[in-house]
Amino acid sequence: MAKNYRVKLEKEHLIFSAAHFITFAGNICERIHGHNYRVYAEVMAPLDENQYVIDFIALRDTLKKITEGLDHHVLLPMNHEQIKVTADEREVLVTFEDRRWIFPLNDCVLLPVSNTTAELLADYIATELLERLTAKGVTQIEELEIGVDENEGQWGVVKLNGDEMASE
Secondary structure, three states: OOOOOEEEEOOOOOEEEEEEOOEEOOOEEOOOEEEEEEEEEEEEOOOOOOOOOOOHHHHHHHHHHHHHHHOOEEEEEOOOOOOEEEEOOOEEEEEEOOEEEEEEHHHEEEEOOOOOOHHHHHHHHHHHHHHHHHHOOOOOOOEEEEEEEOOOOOEEEEEEEOHHHHOO
16 A cells, blocks of 8 residues: 655644735625635655755745735735736736726735635645645655635635646
8 A cells, every 4th residue: 555645734823914906797896805814735756865855944935925915915816817916116007997006116016816815815826835845855745735714713725736737
């Protein structure tokens, strides 16, 4: 019987507070609002020479840097068909139909997503985590699951494995 090993990291400090708004049902756009997001990571990989799936400290610290980068910012989707985001060296102009917002550039994180849903935030975090861990020489991950909780039990989750991770 084959054995699969996985670790799960869910810590109180893996949180970020951020503002966002999403669209749904075609053309309904929420008002800007915020959440205290929580994040967990689950990694599956063969055991390494230390008998680890992954070093918990490397996973924790890398994930913490990603959440710190999102903390206390307005999260904006760069790939949305109806929400237009235009940035210059000082400000970000956001428009949706007849609505318009202007934010200081330093207060925003411009994300390569089509909507700032919990699911797509999880996907963004997973992609960033894989890139950063790979840059640190961690290449044995076979499966990565990231969960983002936006409201005490409302989780958006993404699971990347095999071919999906190789194409990241």
